[in-house]
Amino acid sequence: MINKRLIAMVPEVKPFIFKKVVASWVSLLAGIVLWFTVAKTLEQVLEEGAVAQGTGTAFLxxxxxxxxxxxxxxxSAGYTHQAAACVKARLRPAIYDKLRRLGSSYTDRFPTAEAVQLAGEGVEQLETYFGNYLPQFFYAMLAPLTLLIVFLPLSPLTAAVLFLCVPLIPAAIIAVQRVAKRLLRKYWDAYANLGDSFLENIQGLTTLKVYSADQARHKAMNEEAEHFRKVTMKVLTMQLNSVTIMDLVAYGGTALGSILSGRAFLLGQVSFAGAVAMILLASEFFLAMRALGSFFHVAMNGMAASERMFRLLDLTEPEEGGKTLENGPISIQELSFSYDGRKDALSGLECTIPQGGFFAVSGRSGCGKSTLAAVISGAQTHYRGSLQIGGTELREGSAESLRSLITVVSFNSYIFGGSVRSTLLEGRPDADESALQEVLRRVNLLDFVQSQGGLDMPLMERASNLSGGQRQRLALARALLKDSPIYIFDEATSNIDAESEEDIMGVIRSLKGRHTVLVISHRLANVTDADKILYLEHGRLCESGSHNALMRMDGGYAALFRAQQELEHPGGKEGEECEETA
Structure with a gap:
């Protein structure tokens, strides 16, 4: 069970495998010398009836x-640990780098929970494959040959019988390999599915409680857990049965070798010392192969994990060009995009966003606003048509230059646990104290942070110890520190209080002129002062222009704006005043 591709991924482990095999073989030679010395000493004691001369040398x-x-x-144990360290240092970064190259849309093709399982337990199983199974595989080939050479001059029959019994253990391994492979694939499927369900249920626990759906989810997860338990028990049963077979072969072979050694002594074919030595060494014929069988099941589990790892590593990556994207106008020509290859989420969009412009994208839910933001930011790459930034086609630009050029602030921007300082330094690692305090002041968060202990105020995971508005202000402050030429705000004021919404929109408006700003907002009142508003319907650009121009057109944008104003100010004058101004 040698996977050449897997071994090629971790070339650093080969010297440790070789050293461990050599150490095990030299240890076997030392064992051979030990038991022959013991046997010879016993023979001398029996012949002379007392402690023979030279016994001291034998003890030494x-x-x-x-x-x-x-x-x-x-x-040998040290080599195992070093091999394991090499496996971790190579495979876990390989998984992480692959996810990074796939981009933020990797979840569409590979579950997050499964990726975590691979990087965790999957790599742990492969540590055993590299650190124990592979060295034992080669040593198990070498040990019986060495003992055969030692036994042949003493008793050819005993040597031949023991050597011929050894292949019964790998034969048992081969017999269960096909069943084990299929069973372990089912095990990993059940394990990954259970992990996916667990992660999803934990993340959505609040929603489940709100809708009283937690009991149904609990029942479904119990069923998945029971299925996983049954598969696990089948795996353990298979392992126990195969271990029993290997033990029968090992102990039966050892007993047979001891009997044949005693017979050879009785027939005068071998000396007493030779017979005792062969009896003491008979088990060594099988111990190496028996240990290989013990590691086999863990190695098979590692092979099942490696199949999933290769499935991840073999996913096609978004095409990345080598050109450096420079700041400039964003030109969109006949832009179309589809998630499933059948229905277009965007269709035939055409517009130009000038450098330093303040543009907004509006429309009803599902019209393609966030999809357009994802395409421009590079999160979705398989678009059709042309999308140029600074005269360079987006698909021809490098991912690194795109990341330095564009910053996206969404309604659910991720904030890691740590502190306010560590969060802000993600935007600009070299920012000093005054820069951090200034950006907090700009988003109206400085007073609160100072009241909570300053920049070293601790943050829980996802900044759950902050309110929704405070989290968004902190995410905005981090983005401002990056000071990228282009900002995309995708529903950045969604689900927050009115005060935070106004503070955030004030900061966004202040970026106009110095930065290119694209705002996606469901609330049209936030974008009335945009240079141009792009109004989408079913993925198509239906209207574009300033707020006043769109209101005069009295089309879909105007109807949506009036409907929102009526909902926010029923029977009030604010909506009427907006229309009169228009």
Whole structure:
């Protein structure tokens, strides 16, 4: 069970595998010397009836062999740990780098929970494959050959029988391999599905409680857990049965070898010392292969994990150009995009956003606003048509230059646990104290932070110890520190209080002229002062112009604006005044 591709991924582990095999083999040689020395000493004692001359030397040799085996065992364990470290250092970054190259849309093709499981338990299983199974595989080939060479001059029959019994263990392994492979694939499927459900239920626990749907989810998850338990028990049963077979072969072979050694002594074919030595060493014929069988099941589990890892690593990555994207106008020509390849989420969009412009995208839910933001920011790459920034086609630009050029602030921007300082430094690692305080002042968050202990105020995961408005202000402050040429605000004021909404919109408006700003907002009152508003319907650009121009057109935008004003100010004058101004 040698996976060449997997081994090629971790070339650094090969020297440690080789060293561990050599250490195990030298330890076997020391064991051979030890038992022959013990057997010879016993023979001398029996022949002379007392402690024979030279026994002291024999004890020194035996003691030396024991010390050598002890240190070689410790050395072998060290090589195992070093091999495991190499596996972690190579495979976990490979998984992370692949996810990074796939981009934020990787969740459309590979579940997050499964990626976490692969990077965790999956890599742990592969540690055993590299650190124990592979070295034991090669040593298990070498040990019986070495013992065969030792036994042949003493008793050819015993040597031949023991050597021929050894392949029964790998035969048992091969017999269960096909069943084990299929069963372990089911195990990983059940494990990954259970992990996905657990993560989803934890993330949506509040929603489940609100709608009293937690009991139904609890029942469904219990059913998945029971299915996983049954699959796990099948795996353990298969392992136990195969271990039982291997033990029968190992102990039966050892017993047979001991009987044949005793028979050879009785027939005068071998000396007493030779017979005792062969009896003591008979088990060594099988121990190496028996240990290989023990590691086999963990290795098979690792192979099942590696299949999933390769499925992730083999996912096609978004095409990335080598050109450097420079700041400039955003030109969109005949832009179309589809998530599933059948129905277009965007269709035939055409517009130009000048450098330093303040543009807004509006429309009813599902019209394609956030999809357009995702395409411009590079989160979705398989678009049709042309999308140029600064005269360079987006798909021809490098991901690094795109990340430095555009910053996206969404309604659910992720904030890691840590502190306010560490969060802000993600935007600009070299920012000093005064810069951090100034950006907090700009988003009207400085007084609150100072009242909570200053920049080192602790933040829980997702900043759950902040209100929704405070989280958005902090996310905006982090984005401002980055000071990128282009900002995209995708529903950045959604689900927050009115005061925070006004503060955030004030900061966004202040970026006009110095930065290109694209605002996606469901609330049209927030974008009435935009240079141009793009109104989408069913993924198509239906209207564009300033707020006043769109109101005069009295089309879809005007109807949506009036409907929102009526909802916000029923029977009030504010909506009427807006229309009169228009």
């Amino acid at each position: 040799v035996a003691g030396g062999c024991i010390v050598i085996r002890f240190f070689l065992t410790r050395l």
